[in-house]
Amino acid sequence: MSTAPTTPGAGRYAPSPSGDLHLGNLRTAILAWVLARRTGRAFHLRVEDLDRVKEGSEQRQLEDLAAVGLDWDGEVVRQSGRGPAHQQAITKLEAQDRVFECYCTRREILEAPSAPHAPPGAYPGTCRDLSAAKREQGRARMRELRREPALRLRSDVTSWQVQDLWAGEVTGAVDDLVLQRGDGVVAYNLAVVVDDAAAGVDQVVRADDLLSSAPRQAHLAQLLGLPEPGYAHVPLAVNAHGTRLAKRDGAVTLRDRRDRGETAEEVVERIGRSLGVVGARSARDLLDRWDPATLPRHPWTVDLPD
Template sequence: MSKIRGRFAPTPSGLMHVGNAWTALLAWLQTRSQSGQFVLRMEDIDGPRCRPELAAAALADLRWLGLDWDEGPDIGGPYAPYTQSERIRLYEAAMDKLLEHGALYPCFCSRAELLAVASAPHGLSSEGPTYAGTCRHLSPEQQRIRSAVKTPSMRFKADDSASIRFEDGISGSQVFPPGAGGDFVVRRADGIISYQLAVVIDDAAMKITDVLRGADLLDSTPRQLLLYEALGLPAPRFAHVPLLMGEDGKRLAKRHGDTSLAGLRAAGVTPERIIGWLAYLAGQLNRFEPLTAAELISHFKPHLIPKEPITIHDSLMKQLYN
């Protein structure tokens, strides 16, 4: 049996925080506990939001935590480059293939028009309201006329004839109804390739077998599976871990205090304390105790990871500092 290949793919649009570290650690443990190969990829395709100095800081923070990788933007590897902004030609080739197969169509809907249907039921909660298919049946002449005054985005024609099923490594069996979420954007009107297409191309090209990521991306999986199928690419196994939440029920963020790794480091918190704290939250330890990431490898049990979001109370955060 071939070794598994896992990955962690941060977006360098902000400082790494404990929520990022949570996902990175569990993805790393999943791979290292099976003697697999771990890949680090920088998902900076949304250029206006991403900065090179934040990408460099992310690498430094992960190394400080004790995580390593076999392939990545700083060390290279057989599937380089490992930075999305350097892989645009691969995404364009995939776009061409999808266009040849008639799987895409131009969408001229404005942001205001899309917001106007925001009260519609959400097919996939993390993706916003289901697209109504307004531009799907435009004639070539209608497309030509509209293209003269507006640059369109490109949408994928989601199959609305069959349910999408997959087994999630954390959440179990998943079933999404036909056409869940509607037709989705694969290239924005400003020319930026969507996360959905880029991640599929990259994971397939890098031969990733196992994707462990946050539960906020569970709803993206059906769309990605449709793209894998349309492009004739093998899909990886998926596992979605719960998010760390503040006491207000919202995803842990700056409003809950400084949870950045840089801030914790400046406050004198050791990487061993952060690793032990995250391992405790993940059900890998019966009680909180500092330890290294490497010490966790032989004890990693994915079935113990909670399935529900984890609320970080003030008392839990204080454990990091005491």
């Protein structure tokens, strides 16, 4: 595994091909592109297709991103093709004695007593220091359930600090996070760290529901000898009830808006107004006119006509 170069650096957008991108997704993508281009970084696109792949979704997402004015450098990377690099990272952690098997079900973790001040659902360390006999019992149980043990990080810290462009200095919890699930699929937290480093990404722009994951991902990068990126977490898009925007909220995708007679330029103009920029018709307009210091710190309430 090679350490990514520190210059010129890169930004990225990494959608999951589980359906069409809604306006909140497009807003985040545009901001990631603008911040990368404004700072002279490359901009990469990575399809995170380890879960929930909907046929045709990837192509539709790429077309929608291009329609609002985004371009990207190099080929589109698919996370499903990065398996050898992910396994190499796990092997490196195993050599440091930082990996252990976990035989718990999700329900058992949720119901287990947690350490004081631990967030809800935090892993309580059940399988971290089992005896050889207990581990064999756990493996036997997994065979009965026709599952493999999950692989977890043996963390030696409880928190880590990252720097975010808008949130500032953020300290978050670090636990014995999953590296590989019981179905053999590598976990998101590992894959994103390895893939960002391989692409030279040093600027991670994404929605702020992932801000709490940044400290554990940065710590994992440090353990793997990879550079920790800078972060810029964007407030979520929400519906009129303050709930995270989703496709069930109506005509919230670019294609939905086009079906109702709007153009891609009008959709970008709507996104621009949410950022305090009036009259933007493409991502290029926002690159020229939007000041990152003016980003609203509150969620964007998307109120659309039918």
